[in-house]
Amino acid sequence: xxxxxxxxxxxxxxxxxxxxxxxxxxxxxxxxxxxxxxxxxxxxxxxxxxxxxxxxxxxxxxxxxxxxxxxxxxxxxxxxxxxxxxxxxxxxxxxxxxxxxxxxxxxxxxxxxxxxxxxxxxxxxxxxxxxxxxxxxxxxxxxxxxxxxxxxxxxxxxxxxxxxxxxxxxxxxxxxxxxxxxxxxxxxxxxxxxxxxxxxxxxxxxxxxxxxxxxxxxxxxxxxxxxxxxxxxxxxxxxxxxxxxxxxxxxxxxxxxxxxxxxxxxxxxxxxxxxxxxxxxxxxxxxxxxxxxxxxxxxxxxxxxxxxxxxxx
Amino acid sequence: xxxxxxxxxxxxxxxxxxxxxxxxxxxxxxxxxxxxxxxxxxxxxxxxxxxxxxxxxxxxxxxxxxxxxxxxxxxxxxxxxxxxxxxxxxxxxxxxxxxxxxxxxxxxxxxxxxxxxxxxxxxxxxxxxxxxxxxxxxxxxxxxxxxxxxxxxxxxxxxxxxxxxxxxxxxxxxxxxxxxxxxxxxxxxxxxxxxxxxxxxxxxxxxxxxxxxxxxxxxxxxxxxxxxxxxxxxxxxxxxxxxxxxxxxxxxxxxxxxxxxxxxxxxxxxxxxxxxxxxxxxxxxxxxxxxxxx
Numbered sequence: 001x002x003x004x005x006x007x008x009x010x011x012x013x014x015x016x017x018x019x020x021x022x023x024x025x026x027x028x029x030x031x032x033x034x035x036x037x038x039x040x041x042x043x044x045x046x047x048x049x050x051x052x053x054x055x056x057x058x059x060x061x062x063x064x065x066x067x068x069x070x071x072x073x074x075x076x077x078x079x080x081x082x083x084x085x086x087x088x089x090x091x092x093x094x095x096x097x098x099x100x101x102x103x104x105x106x107x108x109x110x111x112x113x114x115x116x117x118x119x120x121x122x123x124x125x126x127x128x129x130x131x132x133x134x135x136x137x138x139x140x141x142x143x144x145x146x147x148x149x150x151x152x153x154x155x156x157x158x159x160x161x162x163x164x165x166x167x168x169x170x171x172x173x174x175x176x177x178x179x180x181x182x183x184x185x186x187x188x189x190x191x192x193x194x195x196x197x198x199x200x201x202x203x204x205x206x207x208x209x210x211x212x213x214x215x216x217x218x219x220x221x222x223x224x225x226x227x228x229x230x231x232x233x234x235x236x237x238x239x240x241x242x243x244x245x246x247x248x249x250x251x252x253x254x255x256x257x258x259x260x261x262x263x264x265x266x267x268x269x270x271x272x273x274x275x276x277x278x279x280x281x282x283x284x285x286x287x288x289x290x291x292x293x294x295x296x297x298x299x300x301x302x303x304x305x306x307x308x309x310x311x312x313x
Numbered sequence: 314x315x316x317x318x319x320x321x322x323x324x325x326x327x328x329x330x331x332x333x334x335x336x337x338x339x340x341x342x343x344x345x346x347x348x349x350x351x352x353x354x355x356x357x358x359x360x361x362x363x364x365x366x367x368x369x370x371x372x373x374x375x376x377x378x379x380x381x382x383x384x385x386x387x388x389x390x391x392x393x394x395x396x397x398x399x400x401x402x403x404x405x406x407x408x409x410x411x412x413x414x415x416x417x418x419x420x421x422x423x424x425x426x427x428x429x430x431x432x433x434x435x436x437x438x439x440x441x442x443x444x445x446x447x448x449x450x451x452x453x454x455x456x457x458x459x460x461x462x463x464x465x466x467x468x469x470x471x472x473x474x475x476x477x478x479x480x481x482x483x484x485x486x487x488x489x490x491x492x493x494x495x496x497x498x499x500x501x502x503x504x505x506x507x508x509x510x511x512x513x514x515x516x517x518x519x520x521x522x523x524x525x526x527x528x529x530x531x532x533x534x535x536x537x538x539x540x541x542x543x544x545x546x547x548x549x550x551x552x553x554x555x556x557x558x559x560x561x562x563x564x565x566x567x568x569x570x571x572x573x574x575x576x577x578x579x580x581x582x583x584x585x586x587x588x589x590x591x592x593x594x595x596x597x598x599x600x601x602x603x604x605x606x607x
Contacts, residue, residue, distance in 0.1 A: 018444035026456060141532070141585040143539045146559070146577035153570050252451035256540055270452060271544050274459045282456055290447040 005302055012294055019290045020072070023283050024065050051081075072287065078280030080273075087284045091266060097167050098254055098265030100177070104185040105250065109192040114239070116193070117200025118227055121208060132197055139194025144253050148187040148260035155183060165262040184261045188253045192246055199242040203235035210234070236307045244300040251289050343593040346586035353583045357403030366394035368401040368553060379571060386575045390565050395558070395572060399579050402553040405465060406535055406580070409554070410587075412469040413476065413534035414527045420473065421480020422523060426511050428481060429488025439485070442478035450475035454537060455546040463549040468541060472534045483526055487519045521598035528591035532584045539580060555580045 035051040036043065043051075051057070056064050071078070077087035120132035156164040162183050170177035207213065208231055216226045258267035266285065273281035360368075365385065372392030380387045386395040428438040445453075457471035491497060492515065500510050535555070541547035542556025543563070550557055555576050562572025 014440050015444045015447055018441055019447055022444060022448070026460065137585065137588065138581075141536075141588060142581045143536055143543070143559075143577060145540070145543050146573060146581070149566060149570065149573050149577075152566075153574075157567070248446075248449050251449040252540070255451055256543065259544060271455065271546075274452075274455045275545050277459060286448055286452050286456065289449050289452060290444075293449065294447050 001305065008298060008301060012298060015294060016291060020069055020287060021065065023286050024068060027279055027283075028061065028064075072284075077284040080278050080281050082273075082276055082278045087281050090269060090281065091284070091288070094264060094266045094269045096169065096265075097263050098258070098267060100170055101181050101184055101188070101257075101263065101265070102250065102254060104181055105188040105192065108185055109189045109196060110243070112189065113193040113196035114200050114232070116197040117239075118204055118232060120197070120201040121204035122223075122227055124205060124208075129201075132201065136194040136198040139191050142190075144187060144191060144256045145260050147190050148184070148257060151183045151187055152260075165260075167261075167263045167265075180261075184257050184263060187260070188250065188257050191249055191253060195242055195246045195249065196239065200235070200239050203238040204231060207231045207235040233307065237304055240300050240304065240307065244297040247293055247296050251293070343589055346589040346593075349582055350586040350590065353403060353579065353586075354407060356400050357407055360397075360400040360404060364394075364397035364400050366397045368393060368397040370394075379569060380575075387569055387571045389558070389561060389569070389572055395575060398553050398558055399555070399576055402555045402558050402576070403579070403583075405548060405552055405554040406538055406556065407583075409465065409469055409472065409538045409548075410531040410535040412465075413472040413537075414531035416469065416473045417476040417480050417530050418523050418527045421477045422484055422516070422519065424477070425481040425484025425519070426488060426515060429485040430492060430507070430511055430515065435485070438481070442481050445475065446478045448475070451537070451540060454541060455544055458541060458546045463547065465548050465552070468538060468548050469534075471541070472537050476530050476534070480523070480526060480530075483522055484519045487522060488515050491515055491518045525591055525595040525598065528587055528594060532587040532591070535580065535584055535587075 035048045035057060056067060059067075075088065077091070079086055080090060083090065116132050116135075120129040123129055152164055155161045162179055166180050168176035168180050204227075212234075213226060213231055216230045217223075221230070254265065255267040255271055257263070258265045259271060269281065270285040272278075273285065370393060372388070375384075375388050375392035376390055378384055378388040378392075384394050384396065386399070388394055389398065424438060424442075428435045428442075453475050454471040457474065458467055461467035461470070497510060497514055500514055505513075538547060538554060539556035539559060542550075542554060542560045545560065547556050547560070548554050550561070558576045559573045559580075562569070562576070566573060
């Protein structure tokens with residue numbers, strides 16, 4: 001078990017090195033002079049020289065790469081080309097709105113999607129099942145921002161239940177936070193719920209045909225105990241996996257949803273940085289989100305043994 | 314979806330009379346999806362020949378009109394007819410969808426064949442693919458478009474790169490399974506060239522899965538194009554695409570929400586139809602999967 005965890009953790013290293021290399025090379029291998037791309041059309045030769053000097057673009061590629069990686073490891077994410085503040089400070093200022101809404105979204109998604117999937121599988125081929133399947137197909141077909149605007153139109157403009165846009169820190173005003181966070185969280189949750197509900201249903205359908213489910217019913221257990229304790233626990237591994245890989249969808253959703261609802265989070269920070277070609281911020285954000293994705297999937301991989309004692313490494 | 318309802322029963326009877334295998338019988342869902350998709354594709358293709366209004370014609374007296382008899386879906390901030398713009402916009406959006414699907418499948422097929430067949434290459438290629446999959450697709454795509462410029466071509470490339478690893482994994486898994494089959498061993502024993510074996514004996518095995526995967530990629534590429542344009546990292550704004558129409562509609566959302574809603578509805582219908590057809594193709598081509606999913 002410990003051996004497996006060590007091997008699994010070590011496997012992360014090459015992945016992250018290649019991600020770093022890729023992020024690093026993306027700017028360097030783009031046709032044209034990176035300094036000119038960064039400086040824009042109206043830069044003077046002196047400005048270009050200064051940018052080259054700052055980024056170390058005059059040195060050989062491998063020296064640049066090693067220098068950059070060691071700098072990252074020391075926690076120095078570089079300095080924004082536009083605002084001239086350290087990238088780590090910028091991320092620190094913007095991370096909380098994103099984290100708060102992400103946590104709310106994940107909680108909502110799991111609480112909604114898993115019962116949906118379980119009930120759909122339990123009442124297989126009934127109207128509930130078709131409703132859940134229709135929802136999950138729709139969730140994949142409608143762009144996140146369109147869902148966001150539909151919610152704004154219905155719940156903020158027509159019904160006036162929530163403010164249209166904006167963000168409030170929960171520490172300042174918790175009710176205000178919830179009022180502003182509900183629509184973005186549900187917007188983000190739609191696609192995640194679609195994904196998890198679909199997988200829960202498929203996995204439960206596999207399990208519900210098993211002998212031990214029949215046995216559990218035969219010994220007179222209540223149906224909800226059979227479903228949620230006996231069946232769901234055995235169906236959990238694929239569901240956990242999809243929650244992990246679906247995390248990438250969540251990141252994409254965060255970027256878009258923060259734009260729709262005008263939330264000052266890291267998603268907006270990233271988009272603004274990309275559009276302004278603020279390269280240190282882009283590099284740091286891509287590296288961090290990739291790291292987070294790898295970490296989430298690592299934790300999920302390791303936690304399989306906890307939820308399913310049949311799995312031994 | 315797998316169940317036939319009334320309108321399809323004639324179709325069912327027809328297919329039954331042709332005595333096609335059971336798994337080739339289809340319900341009403343895919344037929345409706347095919348018709349919807351055909352209408353959308355045809356109206357995009359035929360848009361240069363006929364649109365109700367010139368999609369580029371500005372008319373300042375007619376700005377941000379709601380849907381009326383004159384302008385079926387209303388007008389945008391320059392008074393341009395939304396219905397005509399959606400028709401024209403479909404051209405580039407669909408082109409990006411099909412382009413990204415074709416390129417992802419081709420590139421993924423080549424890399425996947427090599428990875429599945431040559432063990433040394435496999436280890437290296439799969440690490441690179443794992444790393445690419447760890448980078449959020451949307452961030453990678455916006456970064457690529459921001460660096461390479463807002464052309465249709467660069468959007469297609471930006472959408473293709475994050476999709477390739479999934480295709481590679483799929484092709485590789487099929488090749489790994491087929492590689493040990495007796496006919497492949499026989500071909501090796503007979504001294505066939507490696508590339509002949511790859512192309513003639515292993516590649517055809519991957520086709521059913523690739524056709525299905527290609528339709529899903531096409532749908533998700535159309536969706537990604539909309540997201541990219543919405544974030545300001547899509548095809549340059551003077552070219553109408555579904556994404557650009559909605560991106561421009563953002564500013565005027567409270568005045569005319571139809572710009573986002575109508576365009577979003579057409580785009581969603583299109584994606585929904587493609588996904589449904591993909592599901593149908595998967596069920597027809599791979600009966601084992603159907604049993605597990607249904």
